[in-house]
Amino acid sequence: MSDPPKDNPQSIILLETLAAGPLKVGATPPRPGLMGAFEHYGKRLLKHPFFPWVGRWMMIGFLIALAYSAFFGPRDPRLNFATVMSWVVWWPLLAISYLVVGRVWCAVCPMGALSDIVHRRIGLNLKAPELFKKRWLVAVLLGIAILYQAWIEEVTRASVSPLITGFILWSFTIGAVVSGLVFERWTWCRHLCPLGAWSGVFAMSSVVEVRADPNVCLANHCKGIYCYFGRDDLPGCPFHQVPKIMETNRYCSTCGNCLKACPNDAISIRLRPPSREFVTQKKEVLENALISVVAIGVVIFQGLVMTEPWATLREYAAASLPLLSNDAVLYGALILACVGLATGLFFLASQIYARLTHQSCHAEMCRFGFAFLPLALLTHIGHNLGHLFNGYALVPGALAGLVGKLPQAAAEGAPNLWLWQVLEIGLVVVGLIISVWAIRRICGAAKGNCPRPLATAPYMMLAILYAAVFIALFALPMVTRVS
Amino acid sequence: MKTFQWNARTIVIVAVALLLTASVGVMGIWLLLSGQPGTGMMESGDHTEMMGGMDISGDHTTMMGAPANRGLLGGYTGAVGLVMILAFVGMVGSLLYALFREKPGQPQPAACWNCERPVETDWTTCPYCGAALVAQATRP
Incomplete structure (x- = not known):
């Protein structure tokens, strides 16, 4: 880590007037009740010296077990520890974690942990290439990561192939380790990891945030930016963030480094409404706002290809156009169609809204794009929870398979279609409510430029349309992921 | 570094x-x-x-x-x-x-327009002096 710069009194005065508004001496008082208790114990957890390393070492052990099982375990995906734990258990839990604890998986991710260990011990500690930080490249990489991740999972059928699962684990681990060998901090997680890109986007809808209280920073005349640079042997933010000016969860892994490094106890974990940061963000750029609409398209794609009627549709497509008999082409065309349709409808709604409010369409797309993220996330959670509920019976068999005691038959378990559908549709409705609330909040933040409720009608109708598509998809019978 | x-x-x-x-x-x-x-x-x-x-x-x-x-x-x-x-x-x-x-x-090329200290390109406010970096951050 670099050393913090020397003091500059003039800069501190400007900071007091510009960054935090009127100066208040002392910290914001803690909230009472259960929220206050959550924040108190959450902060204690993040500041604990064993966090996140206990979790990281456990996950490294888990990764070793996954890799062993992927390459040397049973070939049947329903008995293989790697496929069952990765696709049936971990993937749905990861989706839930986005909402409940943000991007915390990145704090305990075994690949990131290995990268961090290598980086601290023997890494060259070079700065990440500026190329990684170019706006256009970040957007393109994120788009490719999201599309490719969804596409590759379907085309390779990674969820039913231990070898492909093992290959994905290996390639991600090597990417992280090589990045740790060469670059500073968590360059892999911040700039290169496709899963991290996806996690960062969904973490923006989280109900928790780690932020600094600027009043404490100012009252203590903090000039060291220890949360960014680190202090003594305590590392700073691995994602190059400064909590007192941070506006988004996208690049916060909740690793607790900043809480430990801050000498003034200014940083805490807080509960918040799930879409609050969409209203408060200053940096509204189109590619970021469009991510949530792209996520809608990807979730539609993931839902559609797991419905039972999809098999018939696929055969029909292959019979109509021989080129579509190639899975890579068919799924590629389908995902682009889903994303294109979702984005096109959003553009249309923005055009109507811009005409109603006499604003620039581009500006409105930047402001309202994020509002659809809760809907995408809750639908993603619902869809994946269904896989968890219908596949958890495979876990004992997979554990037995890991230690070489293969059961006579995999515990299939009849999918509880009714429960699955109720769960999925219920979460879509919750997502719709949060998205509608976010639209109202974003509109309200515009003050005079948004004559409610008429003006928000295009976006409201679009959210309802997306939700209706999700519900229609989820009303169809689904195939389970591994079995 | x-x-x-x-x-x-x-x-x-x-x-x-x-x-x-x-x-x-x-x-x-x-x-x-x-x-x-x-x-x-x-x-x-x-x-x-x-x-x-x-x-x-x-x-x-x-x-x-x-x-x-x-x-x-x-x-x-x-x-x-x-x-x-x-x-x-x-x-x-x-x-x-x-x-x-x-x-x-x-050193990194990006710097705050006010205090000229190095900043990350995705920051919206300079953590040293508090100057708004939004225009700088959103510049392609």
Whole structure:
């Protein structure tokens, strides 16, 4: 880590007037009740010296077990520890974690942990290439990561192939380790990891945030930016963030480094409404706002290809156009169609809204794009929870398979279609409510430029349309992921 | 921030990094050529022994796809090949780019317009002086 710069009194005065508004001496008082208790114990957890390393070492052990099982375990995906734990258990839990604890998986991710260990011990500690930080490249990489991740999972059928699962684990681990060998901090997680890109986007809808209280920073005349640079042997933010000016969860892994490094106890974990940061963000750029609409398209794609009627549709497509008999082409065309349709409808709604409010369409797309993220996330959670509920019976068999005691038959378990559908549709409705609330909040933040409720009608109708598509998809019978 | 210079340690680390990166490529090529990717035991038909004679065919055609749907640019093999190629090219490319093009160890070019201290390009406010960096941050 670099050393913090020397003091500059003039800069501190400007900071007091510009960054935090009127100066208040002392910290914001803690909230009472259960929220206050959550924040108190959450902060204690993040500041604990064993966090996140206990979790990281456990996950490294888990990764070793996954890799062993992927390459040397049973070939049947329903008995293989790697496929069952990765696709049936971990993937749905990861989706839930986005909402409940943000991007915390990145704090305990075994690949990131290995990268961090290598980086601290023997890494060259070079700065990440500026190329990684170019706006256009970040957007393109994120788009490719999201599309490719969804596409590759379907085309390779990674969820039913231990070898492909093992290959994905290996390639991600090597990417992280090589990045740790060469670059500073968590360059892999911040700039290169496709899963991290996806996690960062969904973490923006989280109900928790780690932020600094600027009043404490100012009252203590903090000039060291220890949360960014680190202090003594305590590392700073691995994602190059400064909590007192941070506006988004996208690049916060909740690793607790900043809480430990801050000498003034200014940083805490807080509960918040799930879409609050969409209203408060200053940096509204189109590619970021469009991510949530792209996520809608990807979730539609993931839902559609797991419905039972999809098999018939696929055969029909292959019979109509021989080129579509190639899975890579068919799924590629389908995902682009889903994303294109979702984005096109959003553009249309923005055009109507811009005409109603006499604003620039581009500006409105930047402001309202994020509002659809809760809907995408809750639908993603619902869809994946269904896989968890219908596949958890495979876990004992997979554990037995890991230690070489293969059961006579995999515990299939009849999918509880009714429960699955109720769960999925219920979460879509919750997502719709949060998205509608976010639209109202974003509109309200515009003050005079948004004559409610008429003006928000295009976006409201679009959210309802997306939700209706999700519900229609989820009303169809689904195939389970591994079995 | 360390200043980068070629010496025995850095040569060893870069060589290890390249070897590890190459291992992804080698594994990808192995999967590509072996014809195994994604097919698992369930497609090849020899799964019955492992499954204790239980018949699990038929129900999985929806998930597994048509058997004829394989080939270098299609189905499992082609996708794995693409993963391998993209991962390999991307990792080697970024490594070499960082080592030779970016002149590592030099300070970052982005700086606050007010206090001229180095800032990250995605920050919206300078943490040192509080100056708004929104215009700077959103500049392409």
